Amino acid sequence: MHNNPSDLIVVDQLSKYYRVANKQPGFKGTLKHFFDRKTYDVSAVTDISFKISPGEVVGFLGANGAGKTTLLKMMCGLIHPSTGLVDVGGFSPQRRQTAFLNEITLVMGQKQQLIWDLPPMDSLYVNAAVYGLSDHEAKVRINELAEMLELGEELTRPVRKLSLGQRMKSEILAALLHKPSVLFLDEPTLGLDVNAQARVRSFLSEYNKRTGATILLTSHYMADITALCPRVICIHKGKLFYDGDLDSLANSLSTSREVKVELKNPCASEQFKKYGEIQDLNDRFVCLLVSRDKLTDVVSNLLTDFDIIDLEISDPPIDQLIGELFIKGEVN
Amino acid sequence: MQRYFKTIRLFWSTAFASQLEYQLNFLIELLAMLGTLLGSIFILSLFFTGGRQLGDWTWESALVIQGVYTFLDGLTNALLRPNLTEIVNYVREGTLDYVLLKPIDSQFWLSVKKFSFAGLPEIILGLIIVFWAAIQTGSSFSLYSLFVFIISLLIGFVILYSVWFLIAASSIWFVKTWNATEVLRALLAAGRYPISAYPVVLRFIFTLVLPVAFLTTFPAEAILGELKFNILFFGFILSSLFFIFSRFFWMFALKHYTSASS
Numbered sequence: 001m002h003n004n005p006s007d008l009i010v011v012d013q014l015s016k017y018y019r020v021a022n023k024q025p026g027f028k029g030t031l032k033h034f035f036d037r038k039t040y041d042v043s044a045v046t047d048i049s050f051k052i053s054p055g056e057v058v059g060f061l062g063a064n065g066a067g068k069t070t071l072l073k074m075m076c077g078l079i080h081p082s083t084g085l086v087d088v089g090g091f092s093p094q095r096r097q098t099a100f101l102n103e104i105t106l107v108m109g110q111k112q113q114l115i116w117d118l119p120p121m122d123s124l125y126v127n128a129a130v131y132g133l134s135d136h137e138a139k140v141r142i143n144e145l146a147e148m149l150e151l152g153e154e155l156t157r158p159v160r161k162l163s164l165g166q167r168m169k170s171e172i173l174a175a176l177l178h179k180p181s182v183l184f185l186d187e188p189t190l191g192l193d194v195n196a197q198a199r200v201r202s203f204l205s206e207y208n209k210r211t212g213a214t215i216l217l218t219s220h221y222m223a224d225i226t227a228l229c230p231r232v233i234c235i236h237k238g239k240l241f242y243d244g245d246l247d248s249l250a251n252s253l254s255t256s257r258e259v260k261v262e263l264k265n266p267c268a269s270e271q272f273k274k275y276g277e278i279q280d281l282n283d284r285f286v287c288l289l290v291s292r293d294k295l296t297d298v299v300s301n302l303l304t305d306f307d308i309i310d311l312e313i314s315d316p317p318i319d320q321l322i323g324e325l326f327i328k329g330e331v332n
Numbered sequence: 333m334q335r336y337f338k339t340i341r342l343f344w345s346t347a348f349a350s351q352l353e354y355q356l357n358f359l360i361e362l363l364a365m366l367g368t369l370l371g372s373i374f375i376l377s378l379f380f381t382g383g384r385q386l387g388d389w390t391w392e393s394a395l396v397i398q399g400v401y402t403f404l405d406g407l408t409n410a411l412l413r414p415n416l417t418e419i420v421n422y423v424r425e426g427t428l429d430y431v432l433l434k435p436i437d438s439q440f441w442l443s444v445k446k447f448s449f450a451g452l453p454e455i456i457l458g459l460i461i462v463f464w465a466a467i468q469t470g471s472s473f474s475l476y477s478l479f480v481f482i483i484s485l486l487i488g489f490v491i492l493y494s495v496w497f498l499i500a501a502s503s504i505w506f507v508k509t510w511n512a513t514e515v516l517r518a519l520l521a522a523g524r525y526p527i528s529a530y531p532v533v534l535r536f537i538f539t540l541v542l543p544v545a546f547l548t549t550f551p552a553e554a555i556l557g558e559l560k561f562n563i564l565f566f567g568f569i570l571s572s573l574f575f576i577f578s579r580f581f582w583m584f585a586l587k588h589y590t591s592a593s594s
Contacts, residue, residue, distance in 0.1 A: 078429050080591045094590065101435040113430040117350040126346055129339045130436050158353070 008182070008214055009052040009075065014084035016045040016070055016238075044070040046238045047084070052216070054181075057208055059229030059246075060218040061322060067238040068218040069186055075216065076106050076184045088182060102131065105180040109190030112159075112171055119156045120170035124177060131178040138177065145173045149203055165196030172200070176207070183207075185217035189224055201227045222322070234322070250315055257295055258314050259288045264307035275302060284309075289316070339436065344447040347414075351449060361450035365409065369402060369457065372524060389526040395465035396552040400485070401524045403458025404547055407489060408520065410451025415443050416500040423503050428589070439582050443497065466555050474557070480564060481554040487567040488547040492520065494574035497582070504585040523548035543570060 020042050023033040045067040052058055060068045073079040074086055077093030077100070086093055091100035114123040121142075128138035146155060149169045154162055162170065168188070176183075185204075189197040205228055208215055219225060225232060225246065232249060234241040242249055259276065263284045272278055275298050276290035290298045295313070302308065351358050377391075389397070419442055422428040431441050466473070496516055519542055527538055527549040538544040546567050553559040 073429070076433060078432060078590060080587075096432065098435040101433055104433070106429065106433050108426070108429070111426050111429070113427060115346060115350060117353045118346055122346045122349060126339070126342045129335065129342045130434050130441075132335045132435075 006053055007051040008054040008056075008089055009216075010085070010087040011051070011071075011075070012049050012085040012087075014045060014048045014071070014074060014086060015043065015082050016067075016074060016079065017041045017043050017082045043238050045074070045235075048235070048238075048240045049084075050233060050240065050243050052214060054214055055208070055212045056231060057205075057215045057229050058217075059225040059232045060216065060235060061220075061225060061232050062218075062235035062241075064220070066235045068235055070238075071235065072184050072186055072216065072218055076104055077101075078106075102178060103180055104182045104184065105175040105178070106184045107172055107175045107186065107188050109168070109185075109187035112167065114159045114167070114170055114174060116160050117158060119158055120151075120162075120174065121155045123159075124155070124174055127174050127177050133178065141177055141179070142173070145176055148206060149173055150199065163196075165192050165199070168192060168196065168200060169203075172203070179211070181211070181213050183213055183215045183217075185215065185219075187219055188217060189219060189221055197221065197223065198227075204228060256289045256291045256316070258316050259290050259295075259299065259302070260310075260312040260314070261286045261288070261302060261306070261308055262310040264309055267306065336436070336440065340444055343445050347445075347447045348449055358450060361448070362453065365406075365450060365454050368405075369454065372401075373398060388528055390469065392465050392468040393552070393556060394526055396462055396469070396555060397526050397548050398524060399458050399461030399463075399465055400488075400548045400551045401458070401520070402454055402461060403485070404488060404492065404520065404523075406451045406454030406456075406458055408451070408492070408517070409454060410448050411444070411446075412493060412496050414446035414448045416496050418442070418446065419500040420503040423589075432586070432590075438586070439497070439579060443493070462552075462555060469556060471556050473555070477555060477557045480559060481551055484546075484551040484554040484559060484564060484567060487564075487571040488551055490571040491543050491546050491567075491574050492516075494571070494578040497578045501578070501582050501585045504589045519544060520547060526552075543567075546570065 018041065019039045021033065022038045022040060023029055048071065060071065062068045070079060074081050075088060075093060077096045080094045088100065089103055091097060091103075093100065093104075114120050115126075124142055125135075125138060128135070128141075133141070142155075146152065149172065151166070151169055151173065154166045155170065155173075159167060159170070172188070183204075188204075189200050192200065201224060204215060204217075207213060215228070217224065217228065230245055231243075232246050233243045234249075256276075258279065263286065266283050267286075269278055269281050272281070272286055272288060276288040276294075278286070279289050280287035288298075299311065299313070302311070373395075422431060422442065428438075431438050434441065499516060522538065523544045527535055527545040530538060535545075539546075550559055550563060550567060554564070
């Protein structure tokens with residue numbers, strides 16, 4: 001495989017197996033488990049290959065347990081691959097060399113690194129010392145990021161008294177202190193309310209534009225992915241399912257369009273059956289799922305057959321499509 | 333290197349700040365420490381009422397050992413316990429991931445992140461007891477005996493640290509190792525009394541198998557000017573081996589962690 005110099009991250013035929021023990025239920029099972037452990041290999045990630053260019057924002061999609069986190073951890077060097085290759089900026093992540101660690105950062109939505117009893121500011125200066133930043137550099141950097149993240153006096157309040165959103169923003173600040181050029185974000189908006197999610201998202205997008213940093217994130221909030229990631233990589237049961245831009249994923253998935261119609265007078269559902277699959281019918285509002293090739297005919301027929309006040313055509317919501325995708329994958 | 337010093341300074345000042353967040357807890361810790369100390373001096377004084385001797389140790393020289401024990405116990409409470417019992421939580425909560433991705437030695441981070449200031453009075457008190465009791469024995473200090481004393485204390489501490497770290501590091505496999513560290517504290521407690529106060533078999537075990545003698549008896553002998561040079565040398569080699577082994581073991585444990593964790 002030829003490494004193009006424009007590739008920042010190269011993942012080639014990467015696999016990870018875990019050895020797990022199998023325990024039967026009950027006391028007898030426990031005894032057996034203690035004395036004679038039966039183990040077998042479970043594959044978490046199987047034969048995944050992709051490349052990522054500098055400055056890209058890539059979203060990793062997949063159900064819980066699909067292998068997203070394992071993949072992310074292999075790219076930042078926390079998990080050794082069983083077979084295959086990972087290269088991040090010319091480094092082999094699993095060796096965790098200082099030069100590599102200075103370039104990357106990891107934020108995990110469900111695990112925190114700030115000291116619980118102290119204000120974030122204390123943890124920030126500890127981190128600065130660990131990365132060898134001078135007090136002056138640290139101060140400049142903290143001010144810059146705090147402004148972008150809209151953090152003010154929260155930074156001098158004990159972490160335990162901060163809201164989840166404020167805490168997450170402080171965590172992100174701590175993770176970005178050393179100006180990393182590759183960001184690994186594992187569910188960075190987990191548990192946040194809609195507003196806080198949106199703020200984290202807009203920060204990440206701005207950070208990407210300002211610094212040209214590469215961002216890789218997993219999330220199961222579809223809104224994160226649609227707002228941030230032009231490119232998505234879908235993982236299903238440890239295998240690469242789709243790698244490409246989000247729009248064409250939606251296009252290739254949705255062979256149908258949603259047609260929402262507002263009628264002048266209420267009509268019975270039978271009348272719409274011949275046009276497409278009825279998603280919703282409520283008094284004067286109808287929502288139909290129409291396959292793309294029939295779309296123009298159906299719309300013109302609808303316009304001639306009914307008194308229509310308003311008509312709207314749109315893609316079905318992406319998370320619904322992804323869900324269908326995974327179910328389809330199950331069947332195949 | 334400078335980065336490591338600055339990091340330690342910030343680790344400990346933040347540790348101090350977070351302890352002061354809970355004033356009452358801090359006071360209780362200090363009181364508990366004082367109680368233990370008074371208790372053990374009282375027990376020791378019982379041994380010596382009526383002019384009895386413990387091994388070939390007089391009351392004063394046995395008090396030197398008590399002082400060394402107090403000092404090491406203080407260091408344990410200040411450094412080893414807060415840091416090494418925490419490793420289990422790093423593993424369980426997965427925050428070890430953050431430590432491993434810092435451009436700093438992970439064993440260093442896990443070993444010095446915290447410093448409990450409740451251990452500090454014990455450290456100072458231990459040293460006071462050592463020197464006061466040593467003066468009482470009538471032995472005169474030389475710069476040399478002071479130097480040997482410091483080296484042998486270091487040897488004792490490194491051995492204790494390494495063994496404790498080994499046990500703590502095994503939490504990567506077993507997750508729960510709290511009981512094992514309690515055994516270790518009991519081991520240190522065995523060093524409260526002169527090694528020659530124990531039966532020959534135990535004396536042998538405490539010197540060669542479980543190096544309790546190196547923790548307390550040998551430093552005490554050093555300040556009394558009685559430590560043989562070859563024992564110091566042997567201790568130096570032994571503690572170096574222990575330390576090197578703890579590092580290799582940690583590398584090995586991390587290899588397992590990074591290949592099995594999820």
